[in-house]
Each structure stands twice: as structure tokens, then as C-alpha cells.
Amino acid sequence: xxxxxxxxxxxxxxxxxxxxxxxxxxxxxxxxxxxxxxxxxxxxxxxxxxxxxxxxxxxxxxxxxxxxxxxxxxxxxxxxxxxxxxxxxxxxxxxxxxxxxxxxxxxxxxxxx
Amino acid sequence: xxxxxxxxxxxxxxxxxxxxxxxxxxxxxxxxxxxxxxxxxxxxxxxxxxxxxxxxxxxxxxxxxxxxxxxxxxxxxxxxxxxxxxxxxxxxxxxxxxxxxxxxxxxxxxxxxx
Numbered sequence: 001x002x003x004x005x006x007x008x009x010x011x012x013x014x015x016x017x018x019x020x021x022x023x024x025x026x027x028x029x030x031x032x033x034x035x036x037x038x039x040x041x042x043x044x045x046x047x048x049x050x051x052x053x054x055x056x057x058x059x060x061x062x063x064x065x066x067x068x069x070x071x072x073x074x075x076x077x078x079x080x081x082x083x084x085x086x087x088x089x090x091x092x093x094x095x096x097x098x099x100x101x102x103x104x105x106x107x108x109x110x111x112x113x
Numbered sequence: 114x115x116x117x118x119x120x121x122x123x124x125x126x127x128x129x130x131x132x133x134x135x136x137x138x139x140x141x142x143x144x145x146x147x148x149x150x151x152x153x154x155x156x157x158x159x160x161x162x163x164x165x166x167x168x169x170x171x172x173x174x175x176x177x178x179x180x181x182x183x184x185x186x187x188x189x190x191x192x193x194x195x196x197x198x199x200x201x202x203x204x205x206x207x208x209x210x211x212x213x214x215x216x217x218x219x220x221x222x223x224x225x226x227x
Contacts (some may be wrong), residue, residue: 034215036216043205043218044216047197049215054129099146099162100171101161103156103158105154
């Protein structure tokens with residue numbers, strides 16, 4: 001199972017772009033990379049998922065280099081409401097992980113005015 | 114749609130008591146799982162299920178039992194609660210059997226064991 005490593009915390013200011021990197025050195029061929037956001041007293045919620053290169057949706061972009069041993073979540077022009085914990089999750093959509101989905105400890109992003 | 118519903122939201126137990134945390138989903142998801150979250154520890158997987166009648170252990174299964182008799186429900190049982198089980202518990206479900214599609218989480222159940 002691919003383990004993930006993320007920075008424990010990051011600080012930013014409103015309007016800046018924030019990039020959070022996740023390391024997953026032993027990622028397997030069939031593994032996808034998924035990012036979740038969690039606000040205090042709430043369950044995590046899905047942000048974005050990708051396999052390689054770049055994926056973009058209405059809230060974030062996900063950059064994955066060719067070797068796939070890391071990934072970077074990019075949040076454009078953050079606001080105070082983006083203050084949350086962000087988790088990177090690596091797993092096999094074809095069932096290789098057999099459902100044993102291990103989250104890392106997450107990155108606590110603090111956005112200041 | 115209700116999504117993933119957890120009950121109760123708050124519970125206080127005494128050491129040695131038993132209880133069941135309920136989790137129900139109305140999305141016809143095959144995959145369901147339970148996590149616990151403690152300060153500074155992130156989310157740790159307790160048990161998971163890839164379909165009715167099938168369950169397996171995650172990272173921290175000791176002290177917890179699960180069963181999956183229906184697609185909709187995945188209860189988590191504490192047979193003899195201990196203070197170390199004080200935590201916030203999250204149930205999650207997904208449309209893929211491995212769970213690596215989008216995971217939908219409940220709002221959490223905060224358990225305190227005295």
C-alpha cells in the first residue's frame with residue numbers, strides 16, 4: 001500500500017495561490033491520487049482525483065509528474081474559507097488495495113487576511 | 114438524498130459499557146468504512162466492507178466489531194469501551210468496491226469514554 005507524506009501545516013494569505021505537495025514513493029501502477037478537504041467538526045469531502053499529468057476542476061488543480069512519486073494540489077487565490085485540513089490518499093480503483101485505504105495525517109492550511 | 118447518516122452524533126460511555134455506532138447510506142454504494150480521528154493523528158481506518166456479507170480489518174481494528182448484513186447499513190460495535198476509544202468516528206461510502214472512487218463521509222460521531 002502506498003503511504004503518503006505531507007507537510008503538517010502551511011500558512012498563506014488571502015488571494016495567494018497555495019500548493020500542497022504529497023509524497024508517495026511506492027505508488028503502484030494502478031493507484032490513483034485523491035485529495036480531500038476537511039473543515040472542523042465535519043467529515044472530509046472530495047476535492048479532486050487524478051492518475052497522471054494535470055487535472056483541473058472548478059476548485060483546484062492536481063499536478064502529477066511523470067514518475068508519479070509525488071503530487072501537488074494547487075488552490076488558486078485562496079480565501080479565509082479555504083482554511084482546512086487537506087488529505088492526500090493513494091489507492092487502486094481496480095481493487096488492488098482491496099479497500100484498505102490509509103489516509104496520511106493531512107496538511108493544516110491556515111489562510112490569513 | 115440523505116447521503117451518509119451517522120447516529121448518534123454525541124455519546125458518553127463509562128469504561129466497560131457497550132454501544133453501537135450506526136451508519137446508513139442511501140446511494141447504493143458497495144464500499145463502506147469506519148475511521149477514527151484523534152488530534153494530530155489524521156484519519157485511521159478501523160474496518161471496511163466491499164459489499165454485504167464481506168468485512169475486513171483496517172489499521173486499528175482492536176476493540177471494534179462490524180457486520181454488513183445489508184448494502185445500506187454498516188454498524189460499528191464497541192463491546193467493552195475503553196478511554197482509549199475516545200475519539201471522533203467517521204463512516205464513509207463509495208461506489209467502487211475498492212473505495213478509491215469518491216468517498217462520501219458522514220458528519221461524525223463524537224464518543225467520550227470515561
